[in-house]
Amino acid sequence: MSFETPGLINEARRQIEICNACRYCEGFCAVFPAMTRNTDFAAGDLSHLANLCHNCRGCSYSCQYTEPHEFALNVPAILAEVRQDSWERHIRPAALARAFHSRGVAIMGLMVLVIAVFFYAARSGGEGSFYAVFSHNTLVALFLPAFVLPLLSVALGLRSYWRETGGRRITPGDLKGAFASVAVMKNLAGGHGEGCNFEKENRYSQRRRFSHQAIMYGFLLCFAATGIATLMHYLLDMPAPYGLLSPPKLLGIPGGILMVLGGVDMILSKLKADPTLGAQRVWGGEMAFVALLVAVAASGLALYAATGSTLMPGLLALHLGTVLTLFLLLPFSKMVHGFFRLAALIVEQQKKRG
Incomplete structure (x- = not known):
């Protein structure tokens, strides 16, 4: 259509x-x-x-x-x-969202390649600590605006969407109901809890629900690992790299594994699903987004495994390229669907109570 x-x-x-x-x-x-x-x-x-x-x-x-x-x-x-x-209507500029979803794989691949090459060419050191390759201040200067500005774009889009759908003042009950639904992916379980029909047509399956949960919780674990690492760096004067039993690794490694497993399974499910029952014009962009999530997690795991080796600088450049691409594309890729879906669930809680 x-x-x-x-x-x-x-x-x-x-x-x-x-x-x-x-x-x-x-x-x-x-x-x-x-x-x-x-x-x-x-x-x-x-x-x-x-x-x-x-x-x-x-x-x-x-x-x-x-x-x-x-x-x-x-x-x-x-x-x-x-x-x-x-x-596309609420996130500005809409042309970027349309471009990504029609040429997602090419745009994603080109961005990762260009950014990774830039980081590799700009490296200042060799093996050992990440910050021997790129200074901490350099990374903060690049990644902070690349994270904050796309979030600002999403926030402005959500404000417009909120007004269009009749959202009102949010209560604790609204948030509780919406986050409870998100936590268990309630709607992916179907009305009777048997799952959905995404990849098995007229047969119910929980597979898509589990892959979504793996990606969501994996991403949250990785985000928590990054947050804790930031606190350790600034408050405890403990810069990376961190050992296997450190909090960032205890959260980040399982998170990365969950993202890879969930992402790969989601790709396989989408390949089995009937394309005529979705938005066909954005199929490539959706697949590119899931592939990018897998690339972020897989390159992070590979980077940890290669710490201290001659492969580390190249893998670090690749990982930073995938992460920065994910941040920059946040408002225009399907990553934005999580924000809009949460907003819809909150509005639904409000509509239920009248």
Whole structure:
């Protein structure tokens, strides 16, 4: 499917109104109970439903109105398109998001290569400590703005999305409900807890849920490892590298392994899934993003294994290239979906309480 935004919204409204009249899939996931609150669907209502959707596809495999029926419903695909459109409209500049999702592999590969070559050419030392290769101050000067500025772009986009979907003042209960759902990937378990139909069509599977959990918790462990390492550097005067039993390694190594395992499994699942039930125009960008996550984690693990060897400077340059690329592409890659989905879950908690 490929629509300009007005046509996309009109087609989404047509399909959702048919679903709302049928209600056969009411217990499948969070989208369908949320749908029943409305009789008319504004663009903001559709954006909200789309960001609640996890593209599990169970509704499509159960639907009596998919093609060749004249209604030709494809709810997972149309919501995937609306979801993608919401990110592109609210994150600025939108042209960068569209470019990444249409040429994701090429853009990602080129950025990693250029940045890694830059770091390797700019190295100031040889083997041993990371900071013998690149000074700590240099890395902070490069990575701090590359992390903060994309987050600012995401924050501005979320503010716009929040207004469009009717978000209100957040309460502790809103946060509790939303984070509880995220923690267990509740919506990827389906309405009955049996999983979703992403890669096995009409058979339920928990595989996609587990791969998402592995990536999310792996990323959080790696982020925590970096945070603790920063505190150790500044507060305890303990610069890297750190030993196997140090807090950064006890968190970072399992985190990296989880990210690699979850990312590879997600790639395999996406290769098995029916592409017509998603946003086909952004398939390459989605795969590039998952591959980038795997590259970040795998290069980090390889870097630790090579510490003190002649391979370390090259692997450090590669790892820094993947991490900096991830940061710079944050607002424009599918990484942004986590922020929008959390916002949708918070809004949903608010709508439930009236």
